[in-house]
Amino acid sequence: MGQSLSYSEFSILVVEDDPIIRMDAVDLCEDAGFSVHEAKNSSVALSLLQQHPDIRILFTDIEMPGDMDGLMLAHAVHNCCPTIKIIIASGKLKVAEDNLPSGSLFLQKPYRPSLVAKALNDFAAQIS
Numbered sequence: 001m002g003q004s005l006s007y008s009e010f011s012i013l014v015v016e017d018d019p020i021i022r023m024d025a026v027d028l029c030e031d032a033g034f035s036v037h038e039a040k041n042s043s044v045a046l047s048l049l050q051q052h053p054d055i056r057i058l059f060t061d062i063e064m065p066g067d068m069d070g071l072m073l074a075h076a077v078h079n080c081c082p083t084i085k086i087i088i089a090s091g092k093l094k095v096a097e098d099n100l101p102s103g104s105l106f107l108q109k110p111y112r113p114s115l116v117a118k119a120l121n122d123f124a125a126q127i128s
Contacts, residue, residue: 006110010056010127011035012120015045015073017064025059025116032117034079034124042076055084056127057120061109062090074101085123087116 008099012034016022016081022038029036037052039045041064049055053123058077074086078101084099100106105119 009036009054010124011052011054012059013037013039013045013048013052013055015039015042015058015060015064015070017041021061026114028113029120030057032120034104034120035121036055040064041066042070042073045073046076049081049084057077057085057087057101057123059087060089062088062093062095063114071095071099074104078102083127087119087123 012029014022014025014029014036016025022040026036026038037048037055041046042068058074060073062070064070068095070088074088077084078086086104087107088095088100088104089107089109089111094108095106107115107119
């Protein structure tokens with residue numbers, strides 16, 4: 001019989017270039033009971049994903065400097081690690097569902113903390 005992972009057995013990767021927003025997102029995830037890694041861009045995020053196989057949820061902003069924006073990062077992560085659940089957020093862009101990686105969720109900023117917590121808990125329940 002398969003056993004579900006508890007929140008302590010996996011972590012979330014928050015990717016956000018704005019340090020204040022990133023800090024708030026990390027706090028929100030930690031307040032919901034999750035262990036969190038954080039990255040300021042896609043390069044750092046990809047490195048952390050390689051270093052920490054316990055990362056099972058990616059929570060990324062779209063607009064950020066570097067080689068990839070958050071939407072490109074989400075697609076790259078989905079292609080290499082399709083079991084990682086993905087939440088994509090933006091305050092400037094609205095992304096159509098058919099442009100998102102399969103099974104991911106888009107949240108418009110400013111997002112309500114309760115919506116993020118619900119999405120994280122829903123994804124956590126799906127992870128096995």
